[in-house]
Amino acid sequence: MLLIELVNVKKSYQNATGQIEALKGVSLKVERSDIYGVIGYSGAGKSTLIRCINLLEHPDSGQVLLSGNDITGSSQAQLEKTRQQIGMIFQHFNLLRSKTVFENIAFPLRYLRKSKQEIQQKVKELLQLVDLSDKADCYPSQLSGGQKQRVAIARALANDPQILLSDEATSALDPQTTDSILQLLLELNRRLGLTIVIVTHEMHVVQEICNKVAVMENGLIVEQGDTFEVFSHPQTKTTRCFTASLFREGNVEKLIGQIDQNLGTFPNRKLLHLLFVGPKANNAYISHVIKRFEVEVSILYGSIELVQSRPIGSLFVAISGDEIKILAAMEYLKTEGVSVHILQELPSDDQEEVVV
Secondary structure, eight states: OOEEEEEEEEEEEEEEEEEEEEEEEEEEEETTTTTTEEEEEESSSHHHHHHTTSSSSSSEEEEEEEETOOOOOOOOOOOOOOHHHHHEETTTTOOOTTTTHHHHHHHHHTTTTTTTHHHHHHHHHHHHHTTOGGGGGOOEEEOHHHHHHHHHEEEEETOOOOEEEESTTTSSSSSHHHHHHHHHHHHHHHHHHHHEEEEESSSHHHHOOEEEEEEEEEEEEEEEEHHHHHSSOOHHHHHHHHHHHHHHHHOHHHHHHHHHHHHOOOOOOEEEEEEEEEEGGGSSSHHHHHHOOOOEEEEEEEEEEEEEEEEEEEEEEEEEEEHHHHHHHHHHHHTOEEEEEEOOOOOOSSSOOOOO
């Protein structure tokens, strides 16, 4: 069931140098109980996008629909009521320093004038939910980063929202703490049916818990869909960069430089990035290609990662030999469902070098 829909949303800002288009016509759909990741590099527009969902930023044009209702024309009173169904957590926690953990979580309940008994019961439940029952009387300064984020999550859940928005909520945390927060979000999604939208620049976050993803670049969504499908068959340079980070290849240009230095130069050599998905990740394609097409293949780097509990295998290979046989080998791999991306090719001596 469709819960959140953005239709051709545009948003611009004015600064000293002129107008900046943060969103250039963004459309996406989030279904109930999705954990939807929005990933992109700094300046891509992802934080503006998530803030448009609860109208902390009001779009210049386009529609924001929740359960089919366009909220962009809501009155302030209507908007405040709508926002009670949307919790939000941030990178820097935004806790009240002078208030205890209990008081921080109780803050939205007191704003809604809940009774003392209701507040006491609800905060107790939320503290148990985020595993902080023993921290009720502590102040934020006495907590670790992960504990602060758990308090922020508990506060965001105080009104029993349908939607939780996460704006780079794990960026300030170490890897181990990040994993614990991600597992908490996954548990909340499963236990409460909570719909979660996560803005991040970290591939690991999307890989771990997001069932769907949108890749943003320069104010636009350049790819979106099922997380496994998007990252096993990347169609744009930005998505391929995030896929590269998933497999920890680092800077591909440096890798190419190392390959040139270690292997020298060969006529008709191509540097390929191969992605093998699902059961194919374990198949012996390389040995088959060498025997069938009579080409030389050097495996430079490889790994297998899980996305949505499904394996994606990655191989960097240098393939050399007769040009026609190389192309035939590449075509064979594609027909077998292997994603083949040319990173660099060195043509025969009578042609100029082409970098793809």
